Every structure is written in C-alpha cells, then in structure tokens.
Amino acid sequence: MEKLFHPHYTASIFHCQLINTFPLLCDLSLSALCGFVVNLFLVIIISMAEPRKINWQQWLFILGFVVSLVIVVIFALRAFSHAPRQRVNEPIRMWMTIPYISHSYHIPEYVLYQALGLPFVPRDRRPLTVIARQQNRTIASVIAALQEAIKLSRPPYPTPLPFPPGTPLPPGETPPSATVPRGPS
C-alpha cells in the first residue's frame, strides 16, 4: 500500500493521465477559444449595428465568417485526433518499401523478406508494387502476407531476433533475451 502512494508512482500515474487527456484538453481549449472569438465578434457587431438595419451584404459576410470558423473548428479537431503523437500502425500501401514497413512497424527487415519468400536485400528501394509484379502476385496478397508476418512478430508470439537466425554474433555481444517466447499474462 505504501508503495502505491510513493511519489514516483503517483507522479507516473499523473503523467499517464496527462498524456491520455492531453488531446481532449487541446480540443476543449481550442473549442473554448473559438467560442470566445465568435462571441467577441458578435458582441462587436451588435454594438456597431442596430440589428434590424443589417443589410443582405452584411448578413452574407456574417455567414461567411461563421462558416469559416466552423471549418476551422472541424479541421482543428480532426488534426488533433490524427496527430501522430505515438506509434501508429499505418495501413500498408503499394508505394511502401520493405525497409520503410520494417521501420514503421519496428520489425526486422529479414522477417518481412522471409514472409514474401525473398532473400534479404540491403538498401532495397523496390516498392511493394514492383515486388508484386516480380513475383507475379497481386498487391493484395503481398500486403496480406506482410500483415500476417507482422502479426506473428508481436506478442503473444515470440519477438524475432534483430538479425536472421544463424548469423554469427559480433565479438563480445550476447544474444538478446527478447527471443524467449512470451505468452499472454
């Protein structure tokens, strides 16, 4: 119990909560700011004009102003919700190369090459569309094979070695402990 209220634990819990609620806080503060701007603008307009004397041109400008701000709020919320704050599983596209997918999914390149039945090629710049054409396969089947390999490289399955099995280790290096199979806890 004492451990639970240790300053480090409470600080880390607070930190996690802050990170999780950060996008929401941003959204709320942005909405509040936009609301404030609209209200301020309307107050200025009302103070400048007698409401019944606003002509059609002025109504058009008000409409344009409000529509523009609605666009701002909608796309700002969208931008915040899509913000690349943490690691995301990007959908695999035909323009991607094996090194890019390996980098994006944090999976060794050789695993992806093995999934496609290809030898490891250093600095390979071929996009998936070219690999699919060379293998006489559809792009969908290539993507499906890669997705399966990615799935099998993540928990609860064993984490693959960072280099192909059987590769001699550099002198003084020990095999990584992450090769131990991890089951669901």
Next chain:
Amino acid sequence: MNINDQLLAALGLYGLPVLSSLIFFTSLGIPLPATFALVVAGSFVELGDMNLWWVVALGAVAAIIGDQAAYAIGRWGGHRLSQRFTRWFGGAKQLDRAENTVNRWGWAGIFFSRWLVTPLSPWVNYTSGITGYPYHRFLLWDVSGEVLWVILYVLAGMQFSDRVQALMETLGSLAWVEIGLIAAAIFGWLLFKNLRNSRK
C-alpha cells in the same frame, strides 16, 4: 490503382528525378502529391536511402523554377488575355484595383502560400504574373518561402519517419484550418469595414 500511390512508388524507386518533377509540375498547378512526396523523401533520408542536402537543394530548385514558369505564363499570356478581356467586356478599373492590392500585399501572399497555405501557391504564381507584380520582389519572396517549405517538410518527414501517413492527414487538416482562418479574417474585416461605412 491510385495515381498518388503510383507516383510515390516511383519516388521510392527513382528518387530525386521523380521528386523534382513532382514539385515542378505542382508549382504549375497540376494537382500532384508534392508535399506528401517531400515528407516521404524525409522519411527515406532518415532510412539512409536519400541524401538530405540533395533532397533540399533539388526540391527547392524545382519549386523555384516551377514558380518562375507559372509567373512567366501569367505575365506573358495571362496579362495580355486580361487586357483583351477588359477591352471587350470592361472592368479595367477593377483590374487596376486588383493590381494595386497585389502590389501592396503580394509579398505576404507569395511568402505564406509557399509554405503555410501551399494549395494556393500555383494560383498566387499566376495572379502575380497577370497583375504584373515586380519580378525581383516575386523572386525574393518565392525563394525565401520555397526554401523554408522544403526544409520544414523534409525535417517533418525525418522526425515522423515511421508514420508519414498519419502526419500527412494532420498536415492536410491543418491546411484547411489555415484557409478557414484566412477566410474568417477576410470576412471579418469586410464586415467591420462595411458596418463602419454604413454608420457614417
């Protein structure tokens, strides 16, 4: 098949020539994914497949040449066309007023459309040429803006090299936020001016 995906696949395969061509034709107003290509190029730089300095140098040069070409088209083709149009249908006074406005505020439009509101960039190139915005000033703001654009997006691609699609979705939404803010500022200013005049 998606044409943008095909172009990005060609970028991965052939590198800089494809990047420069994409940027050049986008500056002329052809809707190609130049900004996305720059971000992907940044990611390839991070992976060691492309050289940062070559990407920045060729990207900026391609963008500047494309902008000069669009300006020249506007200046030699568009200006004559607009003169003929006003001779036939009138509106010379309005054209003069537009030219004065562009001469006064053109630098901001040129500089900010290069890197902040990039979808407007080709149209600013043509209107700068049509309205006869001084060439030396156009070149100055164009070079400053384009170099900033290339550096910003390549660095963003390097920073978020493992999630370029998510980054592009965010940047795409932010472009609309900027356009909305500009539109709101213009409508707000027009309304303010209109109300002030009607009170006098």
